Amino acid sequence: MKTTINLDIPSLLQAYRSGNLTPATVVSHLLQRAAEFSDHNAWIFLASEEDLAPYLERLQQTSPDELPLYGIPFAVKDNIDVAGMPTTAACEAYRYHPERHAAVVEALVSAGAIPLGKTNLDQFATGLVGTRSPEPWGACHNSFNTDYISGGSSSGSAVATALGLVSFALGTDTAGSGRVPAAFNNLIGLKPTLGRLSVRGVVPACQSLDCVAIFARTAGQAQSVLSVASETDLDDPWQREPPTGNRPLPEHFRFGIPADEQLDFDGDKGARALFAESIRQLESLGGERVTVDFQPFLDAARLLYEGPWVAERYLATSPLIQEQPNALLAVTRGVISQGADGSATDAFQAQYRLKALKHRADRVWEQVDVMLTPTTPTIYTIDQLKQEPVAHNSRLGTYTNFMNLLDYSAISVPSGFLDTGLPLGCTLFMPAFQDEALLALASRLHPLTSDTVGALEDTLVSPALTATVGTIEVLVCGAHLTGLPLNHQLTSRNAVLSETTETASCYRMYLLAGGPPLRPGMFRDETSGISLPVEIWRVPEDQFGSFVAGIPAPLGIGKVELANGRWVSGFICEPIGLEGADEITHLGGWRGFLESC
Template sequence: MKTTTINLDIPSLHQAYQSGELTPAMVTSHLLERARDFRDHNIWIHLATEEELTPFLERLQNKSPDEMPLYGVPFAVKDNIDIAGMPTTAACEAFRYQPEQHATVVEALVEAGAIPIGKTNLDQFATGLVGTRSPEPWGACRNSFDPDYISGGSSSGSAVATALGLVSFALGTDTAGSGRVPAAFNNLIGLKPTLGRLSVRGVVPACQSLDCVSIFARSADQAQTVLEAASKADPDDPWQRPAPIGRKPLPEKFRCGVPMANQLDFDGDEGAKALFAESVRQLESLGGEAVTLDFQPFLDAAKLLYEGPWVAERYLATSPLIQDQPDALLEVTRGIISQGAKGSAVDAFSARYRLQALKKQADQIWDQVDVMLTPTTPTIYTIEQLEQEPVARNSRLGTYTNFMNLLDYSAVAVPSGFLDNGLPLGGTLFAPAFQDEALLALASRLHPLATSTVGALEDPLHSPAMEGSEGTIDVLVCGAHLSGLPLNHQLTSRNAVLAETTETAACYRMYLLAGGPPLRPGLIRDEDGVSLPVEIWRVPADQFGSFVAGIPAPLGIGKVELADGRWVPGFICEPIGLEGAEEITHLGGWRGFLASR
């Protein structure tokens, strides 16, 4: 008989902690008991003991959810990421070691109040997208919906633990799709952050130059909460890189690239094809315009990951074990990784040149679109089907995932709905590097259109719409910078996008300033004023300074009150500018003035 569940949504847990209904000790004790109900899913390599959890619980004493964003939130960690005091195996017993320090990303989450419940199963040395390449005593990790189906990999246990309500979120890794594929197969959000966004110190390397720590979450907003807590600067990690000050915002009316029909592979699965088509329609309902693209540069780049010299990185990470104890690795894992010993420096540079050419072609496609959508995988297989063609079907699962880190893009897997057999599938939104928050914002609106529940649970999905405005500054414009007017190019040339058309509070007056061209209005706050139409443009933060520097006196940027009570940076006029100016308030704003001429 299965134990009852606790709603593990982060906001729900915090509310229960604040009210005293639950304590972190009650939650962890419940989850350790509940984990026993799913032993046959082969989720855990090491499930924490009550004793091992004691230090994490003790550090929460005299703290509260108001002080720690992840206070008492249980999470799982893929067993190629270190937790101090718990063994790391990478699903290879001969590789087992006991780390003395947390991986940087684990340390950041623990500092935020999160509690690691244990280490999860994976495809050995993170080599696979299936979740079945784990030897005894652990074995193939099984899908959270149907144990006859693959869970996806390599971060299999992390996805299944989240989908079955054993943790609130989980960490995986994603070099070739290992975070996105299991998310798609278990009805979860799977965030593959920008390469280098999160520290990989304390992570067993697969391809060190391409490895990412990934996040499995119940909803996009919770993925962002975890991302914020995990984004700890690590001066000792040579692979981490800081996020830029400015980010390109996603416009309200956005262009979404999709592959041409003959480049969409569903391995004959008509249900998967229909789910992807529905995801495209749902994006269009959110303001997207589907743009069909030639996807060949991305597909060609994907082939380089395992057919090129990057396999040598996997060999470099495991070569001592392969040379000294070859039988310690599964035959399929050893066979794949051993190919990395055969390449030459000439091969490496040749592939690097090829990748650079493909990236140039792929990056140019971004001039046509703001975001792209692909299936996360062509389809899903039973464990029996996979065993019939273990290498070919594993490779096929990486069709739309393998290129992502090679081309340096950010990505998030989003549930697409369910096949007739009850199994979930997902699509992947992706964009250039450091667009993580913008993608999560879009995912927050797309996700509830596909499903109303979380993972394999009956928990209702709560996915509040997010703005994705990190790295941007909103600027109110009221005159020549409005859409289609002469100075609007000063915004669009800086990658600014129209965020909102709205009105000021009812306390402003507008004047036609002397001089020109171009003609310019002056907006003045006056308690006897009126509400005037304006636009709010979202500007990348690193472009804001140059934009403001070009504003001539008597205009400047100050704070303007909107009709809904918000205050935003926007154009205002110094009082001296009213000398010789003509009041045009009665014309109802700048466009009203232009129409009257």
């Protein structure tokens, strides 16, 4: 379907800057457009222009140059508070009217974003299907074909984004609720690291495992939202302080895939073929596939609903279940009520079991840098789900239920279309706080698997991202080069090679006294220097200090100019170190010198 306004965040911001659009005209257009898709049941509460007037009036006092999300329309899953809009969690008896935004909504609004309304969901975020919402809202329908499920529990947020009703949307993801709907609606679905985003103002499902998720048109736009939403919330006891350093993804990375006998597609040959294509596309990006034992991940996934964690769902809803049991759908009440029967013994046994499984699962990271799985085995029609509501829902969590239990970050990326015309997704995941590395890889994979955005005809524009958060670039020119004696000082600190390049044409190189190992000194000379070959490594920030502390005089870290004019931190030599040293500039760099020996 066509849209008259491109809702890509960069496109909207440019239109605002040029004066071609205003936030008011965009809001008016989108509210009219939402009415055209009322049969999808995406909304629980859709704001009016009157409701949104305060947001628009505030934007008149500022500009897109001051606010990173100026005038960007977004949707909010109706278990996340928006001041002035009701919160129901898809249960009328639970309805309340918050006076304060959830912390993550507050951060986005402060950055200029406009919340258009609250979206439909599987009641109390208990489900992965999108059909567990009672009247008057009803099942949320897939954006491509209303006969199919939208995926849940963040169903309306995904569908609203896929239909071009908002630029992005917030969901929650405890068991896959932010990834499954993304896969079924041809979107990016980011489940950040547990605790990365504040959950204050979010209706609990499993409070120790709840995450706010982001639905976006591209990985780059998901990163823009994540960076704004990642504000520290001192009032949230569940938010975690990120590490100061991150391990960057190598240029030639290893990605793990489950053994073939551990893959489940529920008999869907088309889904199996799409996953095989995702593997091939990752290989085309420089990845090397590694088959791993996926059993500990599968075993951990079963703990989420077969173990005591369902008691957290009961804790969150027990007053309502006890006083008004019929206020909940029978299937929702049935799942949650299982949590009333556990014991402390059960809880500790499950914790011990999870600890053992995580120990096994974490060993996989010794073999690979990132993991790739399907997001779901397949997709079902609404009629199929009615016939097997529990079994099919459980199957959809095969590759998602374990993620928060094992403390990984994950992103669902479109992987193409089935013969039915329905999309599916694949999932990339890594250890905690590797969100930016995942987004960078997703930004490269996405254009290889899809040409359009959501259920729209909008052309996908997904510029490649570079994951730099928590890392520092270091230029090396001598014994720290790949394969040379001191390279281990980088690799042992989880540094990775970022680029092989050349300096600007103004450097000379000398063989310094001392050793072993032999070391060069690089010196800037704008009158008689040349361009020298170098490598740039990305070092985790928390490892940079110990690396620099080990550098002996007369060497040190300073700024070096590259051939393209960029300046980076790298090895330089103090002039005193060149006294009595032999010049080797004419040999064309350190490797040239070693070959001449």
